[in-house]
Amino acid sequence: MSDPELLRAAGTAVWGFPGQRREQAAPRPRTSATPQLDFPPVRNGLDYLASVVEHLDETESEVTPRDVKYAVLHLQAAVEVLFKARLLAEHWTLVFTHPGEASRKALEEATLNSVSTDKAIARLRNIVGVPITDKEQKALTKLTEDRNKLQHFGLTHNARAVEARAGAVLDFLIHFIEDQLLPYLDEPEATETERSLDGLREGLNNINSYVRERMNRIGGELKAEGAEHRTIECVSCQEMALVVQPRTASGLPDDWGDRATCRFCSTSWPPKGLHMYFRGQRSPWEPADICPMCGEAALGADVRVRSEATNSRYFCFCCTTAFATLVPCDGCGRQIDTWAAGSPPLCHECEEAMETEPEYELPYEGPEDYGFTEERG
Ligand SMILES: [Zn+2]
Ligand SMILES: [Zn+2]
Ligand SMILES: [Zn+2]
Incomplete structure (x- = not known):
């Protein structure tokens, strides 16, 4: 796969990674030390994001399905190039599908098979230590699915859902650039990036305030309906x-x-x-599926x-x-929400069975089941 961003990223600055990346615990630990990241891929990513904001900003004009389509395509392009930029900063072999087969020649000539977004996320989490929550990972994976569907079939499913997911990923990427890429940039490049981020934040605010507005209205309706x-x-x-x-x-x-x-x-x-x-x-x-209220x-x-x-x-x-808490009945395994304090949790049926059949035995577990012997003084 040819990857022009990587080709540009593979400029001389990239070769200067001796694995001496600055600590990332503190956000923006930029110092006067040598910059480690070549700027073009970051600028390219920012440019894609500016286009995403343009398409999704409701204050400019109404968002059409076509806007959502280009927002998703450009957002996915931004994810790819920015994630690879961070992987390059960690080690150049990490942008290859199989780092073990990486060669500098393939990187320089941009003939490499570059890492998929899913794998890039895993490497960012596991190798680089970028904090990506499960929710963020889900949004990123869904974005890839949205992009694939859009490329093959156009916008077939609900534009609002796609739009809301895109907003979440945009929010994530703005923080990602700030925390993970900015510290690696040269002073003038960092300044330019910060200026772009300000513009993106403003656009994101417009997108979010539109979402908030709609959710406020929906919230009012749900409250009025008692739903x-x-x-x-x-x-x-x-x-x-x-x-x-x-x-x-x-x-x-x-x-x-x-x-x-x-x-x-x-x-x-x-x-x-x-x-x-x-x-x-x-x-x-399983009995655990059965609702204590309706029995279904x-x-x-x-x-x-x-x-x-x-x-x-x-x-x-x-x-x-x-239900806030449910506990499986000791007798039958069905979920129950109330039982007498101090006694083993039992549902009504099992409690009655215990009373009418004295020989009925619960599958009681004593300390000896865990290898303890009871000692009484
Ligand atoms: Zn929904
Ligand atoms: Zn129920
Ligand atoms: Zn029971």
């Missing part, structure tokens, strides 16, 4: 705007209700699909609910009840 307790973080746009409908009284016994729809990005899912998403890797039809196998875990925004909850996608 905040069954509104969860959207799987697609990550806004707290996905409204889950409780099972309708008229529905079939196994019908949990209408599709859940996000008020922000308009994406919708069947409740059973959301349950599958939030139940994680458990094997199918519809429980998800780690769901962020709008009315309980600080902590994630267990959430039933059938009756839309949220």
Whole structure:
């Protein structure tokens, strides 16, 4: 793969990496020491980002699907070139798909197979030690998916969701440039970069304030409808705007209700699909899926609910009840939310079985199960 940014980055400044990179613990530890990073790839990345902001800024003009398309393409291009710039600063072989097969000739002639975005993220996290949260990593991966879909099929899915994700990545990249690239730049280049970053921040503010405005309006509607307790973080746009409908009284016994729809990005899912998403890797039809409120196998875990925004909850996608804590029953493994203090957690059925059948034994674990012998004085 030919990579003109890398060719330019492979200028003489790049060869000066003796692995003496400055500490990155403190943000912007720029000193008068020799700059270590060639500027063009950073400038190129900033230029892509300026285009992203132009396309997504609602204060300039209404954002069209075409704007979203070019914003995503340019954002992905910026991610690639900026991540590679940071990898180059760490060690030049890291921009190769297989660093073990790296050669300076391939880098100079830009004939290398360069690292994929997914691998670049892993190397930045694991080798360079760049703090990238799971949420940021997810947004970056989704961006790559969005870009691939756009390149092949055009904008087929919801522009709002794509736009919200792009805003999150833009926010991440502005910090990334500030913390991870600025310290490696020469004084005039750093000054120019800071000036560009100021412009980007202003644009990002306009984008974010538009998102905030819409979310404020949606929040008001949800409150008026009394729907905040069954509104969860959207799987697609990550806004707290996905409204889950409780099972309708008229529905079939196994019908949990209408599709859940996000008020922000308009994406919708069947409740059973959301349950599958939030139940994680458990094997199918475990007792742990059964909701203590309605008895349906519809429980998800780690769901962020709008009315309980600080902590994630267990959430039933059938009756839309949220639970702060659930504990599996000692007898049958079903989740329960209340039990008598000081006694082992038991559901009603198991408690009754214990009372009517005295020989019923709980799968009790004593200290001896863990290799301890009880000593009593
Ligand atoms: Zn959404
Ligand atoms: Zn339920
Ligand atoms: Zn039980």
